[in-house]
Amino acid sequence: MKKQWMIGLGLALSVAFLNVNAQNTMDTKFGIKAGGNLMMAGKMNFAGTNYTSNYVPGFQAGAFLELPLSESLSFMPEVMYSQKGGKFEGSAAGTTGEIRTRTGYIDVPVLIGINAGSQIQFVLGPQASFLTNQRTETYVDGTRTTSSTDKENMRKSIAGGVAGVGFRLQPHMMLNARYNFDLQSAAKEDINQDKARYSGFALSLGYHF
Numbered sequence: 001m002k003k004q005w006m007i008g009l010g011l012a013l014s015v016a017f018l019n020v021n022a023q024n025t026m027d028t029k030f031g032i033k034a035g036g037n038l039m040m041a042g043k044m045n046f047a048g049t050n051y052t053s054n055y056v057p058g059f060q061a062g063a064f065l066e067l068p069l070s071e072s073l074s075f076m077p078e079v080m081y082s083q084k085g086g087k088f089e090g091s092a093a094g095t096t097g098e099i100r101t102r103t104g105y106i107d108v109p110v111l112i113g114i115n116a117g118s119q120i121q122f123v124l125g126p127q128a129s130f131l132t133n134q135r136t137e138t139y140v141d142g143t144r145t146t147s148s149t150d151k152e153n154m155r156k157s158i159a160g161g162v163a164g165v166g167f168r169l170q171p172h173m174m175l176n177a178r179y180n181f182d183l184q185s186a187a188k189e190d191i192n193q194d195k196a197r198y199s200g201f202a203l204s205l206g207y208h209f
Contacts, residue, residue: 027068033080033176034061035204041086041101041186043195050195053086056100060202066113074113076123081132082107082180084198098139103154103186103198105129109162121166127180129158153191158184160198166206174206 037060041053062080069075085102111125131154138146164178179201187193 029066029208030063031066031206031208032061032063033078033204033206035059035176035202037082037084037180037200037202039084039086039180039198039200041084041088042197042199044088044099044193045195046088046090049090051088051090051099053088055200056085056087056102058083058085058102060107060204062107064206064208066208072115074115074121076109076111076113076125078107078109078111080107080109081105082129082202084200086198096141100137100139101134101186102136103134104132105158106132107180111162113166119168121168121174122164123166123176123178124163125161127160127162129160129182131156131158153188154186155184155188158182158186158198160184164202172208174208176202176204176206178202178204 037058038055039058040055043050043052045051060080060082062078064076064078067075082105083102084105085100087101088099090097107127107129109125109127111123114122114124116122131151134149134151134154136148137144160180160182162178162180164176166177167175169175179199181199182197185194185196186198187196
């Protein structure tokens with residue numbers, strides 16, 4: 001229910017803000033952005049033991065709009081492809097095991113930008129993520145034993161949030177640093193992995209036309 005509420009709120013805000021800006025389209029900025037991220041997959045329960053994911057690097061790329069609401073506020077919807085993942089490690093009886101996950105999502109953050117002067121901008125808002133692909137690999141003592149791209153036990157959409165700051169490097173270019181977090185697990189509830197939630201940091205460079 002929380003997911004549907006957040007997505008609905010984001011869409012409602014989109015319509016409202018687009019209407020507000022309908023007579024001010026000359027100030028609307030369209031841009032592209034790309035960068036890297038460092039994500040982890042939360043906690044996974046296996047055989048009664050919780051394992052915490054390590055961070056793994058990934059990439060992201062997409063497009064954004066910036067629609068000014070005032071001199072200090074902007075409405076900033078985005079559509080991004082984001083690569084996320086995690087690595088779980090454990091050992092028993094002299095054997096080391098790893099589970100490595102790599103997933104792709106279309107992230108749709110619906111953000112409000114707060115300008116703090118001409119060079120710094122803070123952003124905050126909800127995000128909906130839509131699963132595109134996944135790969136899970138299991139390793140024993142460094143040797144891969146299984147590999148799966150099955151998405152049956154994974155949520156197709158996830159509600160989350162974004163908070164961050166942007167630094168204007170020149171009139172058309174912005175460096176963005178953000179923290180992304182999911183409010184729901186990547187796995188479906190019926191397999192009891194409610195703490196397997198993606199979160200992490202992203203750094204990207206954006207250019208608007």
